[in-house]
Amino acid sequence: MNVMVSPNMSQSFDMFWQMREHEQVVFCHDETAGLKAIIAIHSTVLGPALGGCRMHPYATTEEALADALRLSKGMTYKCLAADVDFGGGKAVIIGDPRKDKSPELFRAFGQFVESLSGRFYTGTDMGTTPDDFVHALKETNCIVGVPEAYGGSGDSSVPTAEGVVYGIRATNEVVFGSRHLHGKTYAVQGLGKVGKKVALRLLEEGADLYVCDLNEAAVKEVVSYGRRIGASVKPVDGTDIYRAKADVFIPCAFGGIINDDTVAALQVKAVVGSANNQLADKRHARMLKEKGIVYAPDYIVNAGGLIQVADELYGANKERVLAKTKAIYDTLLAIYARAESEGTTTVEAADQFCEERLEKRKRRNHFFTHQKRPKWEIRR
Numbered sequence: 001m002n003v004m005v006s007p008n009m010s011q012s013f014d015m016f017w018q019m020r021e022h023e024q025v026v027f028c029h030d031e032t033a034g035l036k037a038i039i040a041i042h043s044t045v046l047g048p049a050l051g052g053c054r055m056h057p058y059a060t061t062e063e064a065l066a067d068a069l070r071l072s073k074g075m076t077y078k079c080l081a082a083d084v085d086f087g088g089g090k091a092v093i094i095g096d097p098r099k100d101k102s103p104e105l106f107r108a109f110g111q112f113v114e115s116l117s118g119r120f121y122t123g124t125d126m127g128t129t130p131d132d133f134v135h136a137l138k139e140t141n142c143i144v145g146v147p148e149a150y151g152g153s154g155d156s157s158v159p160t161a162e163g164v165v166y167g168i169r170a171t172n173e174v175v176f177g178s179r180h181l182h183g184k185t186y187a188v189q190g191l192g193k194v195g196k197k198v199a200l201r202l203l204e205e206g207a208d209l210y211v212c213d214l215n216e217a218a219v220k221e222v223v224s225y226g227r228r229i230g231a232s233v234k235p236v237d238g239t240d241i242y243r244a245k246a247d248v249f250i251p252c253a254f255g256g257i258i259n260d261d262t263v264a265a266l267q268v269k270a271v272v273g274s275a276n277n278q279l280a281d282k283r284h285a286r287m288l289k290e291k292g293i294v295y296a297p298d299y300i301v302n303a304g305g306l307i308q309v310a311d312e313l314y315g316a317n318k319e320r321v322l323a324k325t326k327a328i329y330d331t332l333l334a335i336y337a338r339a340e341s342e343g344t345t346t347v348e349a350a351d352q353f354c355e356e357r358l359e360k361r362k363r364r365n366h367f368f369t370h371q372k373r374p375k376w377e378i379r380r
């Protein structure tokens with residue numbers, strides 16, 4: 001996940017080259033609050049940028065920047081695929097979510113979000129929770145997914161997990177000839193906000209699991225739930241999850257986990273999960289295809305949270321969110337069919353589908369500024 005060196009400036013760091021595909025990158029620093037964050041806005045062609053905020057102890061600023069750039073670009077594609085009128089943005093806070101959180105930190109972050117005057121809306125991602133953003137909400141209205149008691153639409157990982165389950169159903173239909181979840185073994189990496197919900201749901205449907213997480217309490221909870229309902233849940237350590245003898249691998253932790261080593265190790269027939277940016281490189285989609293493993297493009301499958309928080313800005317409606325999340329099933333089937341008929345990878349098929357949509361939209365709009373009132377009701 002290194003920031004690349006500009007070909008024209010081989011020794012120096014050229015920020016404009018790093019962000020050549022992006023509209024705007026904001027570095028946020030508040031020494032008193034201990035905040036170091038980066039907000040990346042990839043595109044506002046569709047509308048104001050929308051994307052969660054990740055908190056992670058990045059080893060270097062370059063690593064944090066690379067993550068913000070990649071995640072925000074992914075959000076543009078996710079918005080296109082889910083057909084919501086928002087653009088791609090994402091924020092990263094450099095820090096350890098177990099040690100470095102404070103109300104002041106999130107308030108300072110909220111001030112920076114406010115300074116963008118409606119060009120960027122944000123909420124949770126890996127390492128952050130809806131409660132964290134209650135503090136940020138004191139500084140800006142451009143926050144989504146806070147608990148309903150605070151006027152938000154609540155935990156967006158609920159529809160994200162729901163969408164992943166629809167993605168698994170569509171994939172099972174293509175790979176195993178039936179959309180059912182039961183009678184199969186799934187290997188779930190990451191039992192956080194999304195992964196745990198997916199794991200528990202699969203158990204309820206009659207599946208068996210391999211699971212792994214650095215958080216032992218989360219592993220214990222899923223194991224004991226499995227025991228209670230008579231399902232098999234086998235905890236495995238770190239990289240053993242890639243070798244698990246399962247039918248489907250479900251990555252729900254960090255990105256870059258589909259790489260040269262793991263493609264060689266995987267024994268599953270399909271990969272379907274919530275983690276953003278699962279492929280270390282696009283060529284890994286081709287490697288999976290050549291190995292006969294069906295890959296569900298991450299941004300198609302994990303759009304449930306985005307659908308909820310986009311909906312919140314129109315005035316949240318749970319039924320509408322559920323209906324739009326359910327559509328992930330059909331969208332994914334359409335992507336599989338397109339890849340099959342065009343002989344491409346599923347990632348190429350998904351990207352082409354989104355890029356065609358973007359070209360059409362660009363004819364009407366180039367980028368969003370707050371001067372132009374959007375056609376929906378933003379909470380102000």
Ligand SMILES: NC(=O)C1=CN([C@@H]2O[C@H](COP(=O)(O)OP(=O)(O)OC[C@H]3O[C@@H](n4cnc5c(N)ncnc54)[C@H](O)[C@@H]3O)[C@@H](O)[C@H]2O)C=CC1
Nearest residue numbers: 126127156157160190192193194213214253274275276305
């Ligand atoms: N929360 C949401 O609604 C959405 C989340 N995503 C993506 O899904 C993934 C998971 O997100 P959340 O569940 O919200 O994050 P989370 O922070 O709640 O959970 C992540 C889990 O992964 C575990 N983990 C970290 N490193 C690990 C490792 N090396 N091996 C095994 N487990 C490890 C953590 O201990 C934690 O339990 C992230 O990539 C996120 O960007 C994508 C769309 C929406």
Ligand SMILES: O=C(O)CCC(=O)C(=O)O
Nearest residue numbers: 051052123124156305306
């Ligand atoms: O799930 C959310 O709260 C926002 C959407 C997002 O950041 C994502 O899909 O990665």
